[in-house]
Amino acid sequence: MVAELDLSDAEVDRIFRALADATRRDIVERVLTGEQSVSALADRYDMSFAAVQKHVAVLERAGLVTKQNRGRERLVRGNPDAIRRVQALLDRYERLWRARIDRLDALLAEPPHPSPSAPEQE
Amino acid sequence: MVAELDLSDAEVDRIFRALADATRRDIVERVLTGEQSVSALADRYDMSFAAVQKHVAVLERAGLVTKQNRGRERLVRGNPDAIRRVQALLDRYERLWRARIDRLDALLAEPPHPSPSAPEQE
């Protein structure tokens, strides 16, 4: 589990995997801007309806989009919460990096330290 | 190309794909905190050295980590620039979403609009 985010490893896997395809990222952009039916999306890409349908399913399993029934159509819309959760995860990476830099800075700022015992090196 | 980021689709693919694996995310965390040799990393996981080596190669191809030679060792370190580039991409998605919400708000705020001509629809 990614502690502060309440997301399992498998969920994070699915989110990143879903975003690792240009067609799917494009779909996310479109449906964040405005909901669209699956066939309206399919018209935009040079592949079969079934292929687009699969892409939408991948995004749905990752929680990046949701579907809502309207008559015979399925309206796909973006889920901004999922986006924010990924952002939070990347923020964590940046914080780790900054913490490291801070530690290095602190070391350099220290006066030449004549520690008598050998430094623990793990 | 993702305009404002100077990243090709293929590069973004590689970055997200690289992050879509728990072992690789763990490696990124470790080497953002402090550089480590490939074998030091391999000791941490319940898989062969070669498997960890492959994971590091995936991260390297994605630009998330870099390697530096030191004697017979290869020191792996995190590349915070790549992290920031992904953050920028997700920011773009969030801005799209906010722009949509703003548009919807504007519509609701409008007085009942008796437009004489049919509204342009696509």
Add this chain to the structure above:
DNA sequence: TTAACGTACAACCAAATGGTTGCAGAACTT
């Protein structure tokens, strides 16, 4: 010099991915 260590890479394998076509069902239209 020999032995051990750290790495790279090839070959192999099972499973997942990303595409296809085809068929069937639900929901509109005429």
Add this chain to the structure above:
DNA sequence: AAGTTCTGCAACCATTTGGTTGTACGTTAA
């Protein structure tokens, strides 16, 4: 009632992924 539209799903296929073992080579230590 019949036809069209939108969707879902199964079956199939080529490629990629994520793991393995084995071999080879440069570097450090005895």
